[in-house]
Amino acid sequence: MELGIRSNRLPAAIFAIAPAAAVLTVVLSIIYGAADISAAEVWQAVFAFDQGNINHQIIIHSRLPRACGALLIGACLAVSGAVMQGITRNDLASPSLLGVSDGSVFAVTFCMIYFPQISGGSLVLVSMIGSLLGALLVFGLARLIPGAESPVTLAILGTLIGMFLNGVSDAAAMYYHIPQRISFWYNARLNQIDPTLLLLCLPFALAGLVLVLMQAKSVSALSLGEEISSGLGQRVRLVKGLAMISVALLTGISVALAGKIAFIGLIIPHIAKKLGGADYRMAIPLSGVLGGLFLAVCDLISRLINHPFETPVGVVTAMFGVPFFLYLIRRKGGGRRG
Template identity: 60%
Template sequence: MRSQRIVPAAILLMAPVAALFLLYLSVLYGSKSIPTEEIWNALFHFDAENVDHQIVMASRLPRAIGALLIGAFLAISGALMQGMTRNYLASPSIMGVVDGSAFLVTFAMILLPGTNSASLIALSMLGSALGAALVFGLGRLIPGGLTPVRLAILGTIVGTFLSGISAAAASYFQISQGVSFWYNAKLHAMDPAMLKLALPFAIVGLTLALLLAKSVTVMSLGDDVAAGLGQRTDLIKVLILLVVVILTGVSVALAGKIAFIGLIIPHIARFLCGEDYQRLIPVSGVLGGLFLAFCDILARFVNYPFETPIGVITALFGVPFFLYLIKTRGGGKHA
């Protein structure tokens, strides 16, 4: 019990140092290496005529910050979904939330080609809600549909269905190249203006997640226990889904579909700090951000000087982990 308090505190204390180190590596390395001195000058003595300074400020720094934030958002979303459903296999990428977001973004590009960044973020959130509603709605209609494996199967079916429609529509309307951004998750195309615009939404989502942490801990004990303790379970579930929709929608709007972070990281955080979501949520956020930033750096060297899609890197970790969970914990809900 004591270690479950000390370890999270140590992680949170070390997180700023680890984040700064990964930020430095992310800005330093790429198809063109930039000397440390030039990075320093770009940050504190910016010269608009200097190409290296432009690369640092307009591309690599927003990309690194975006990776840290998006990893945190997806990991926290996964932790909340697992706590709410008591399902070890729950995550935004498996439960159709990410695919729903990308689905609506695709049709926005087809039907509303002049959509501004704020509207795109809002539509991405609405798509996240659509994906979640389809999966959990079908789960309620099918006998035993809310069990972990069946819910994961439903999520995969709904996600594949939405992705297929999106791909077909993009091909028919000849916008496949533009839509590929949301399906290949190219962090190097991070838009600094959209990143700034997304921050208020992200702050709201993160604040709600932390405020709900105690309620999620109770919810993870089961609906009957939570109701017996006086918790308004339906309201809490709606608020949890709202947070997941906000954080996932922002993530997809910024960088497209990135899988498995919401599945892997909450389990690692749970192993380190136990089932108390007041510790688990911030630790998941920290580990998720660091993990995606690390994967983004790794993606630059797998096939250097070409970049490997970040989804391939996360899948290398995520697929074996997913199969392990199905084998060991797929048959029931966690306690």
């Protein structure tokens, strides 16, 4: 049995215009902010950088990393959500709902308490480990509770575990007097992305995305059910293990760079599957493209809602995510897909 990719011109058109859309989004993201900057000055900053020009400094060291970081983080979270939905056959699965992002923040918090001078690279590693532990905790408990693997119940369990991890982290931060230091990871702040850390994370994020793409066919088979997947010659446990490692890698990088951002991994995979079909060889790369653009646009909107003041980007993603989440609950109910 061979899984085919739906013949559809729309995904091809999206991939074709994505580079231009990304460039346009980056340019707009650089231009608009607390202080507007002209397009001509953006051009000069990129191709004729003047160290003494304050606007050039803002463009190169703040707004450009912010825009590129939004594209990368959005892609990582959307791809993570697509993989999680595929391997769990759960349309409500996403890093923010099933404890993956919360585990990352939990690990970062305790790392900042006991190892405050940790390097950026080590912090990213800790964030990845925390993501994996958060996922293992949620799915481990789901196996012990009858009926907990249904979509809504698993989402509730993930939310409860996330609240528990966040509560412990908050209590520890208050006790050790570091709430200001860790507030970054609880409230997504793309404007505080560290350009050096972004460059450090880039090859790991690309490696994670490539690893996911290599597993896309296996995820498609697994999304049909474990029995069908085994019948197609897939090693189910190996596929799930590699998939969760990939999710932990991509989510850990995202949280380490900009903190916890919700709903991207929930919304975008559904849109990608609607546009390109249920085959994850198409859904995964399409999720990455749409996720990057979605977060970058949300970040731009966050600066325009109450200009010149900034609205947290998490508020903007929630404006789209909460209604979508309620729609999925209404449509899917408590039943498991398939």
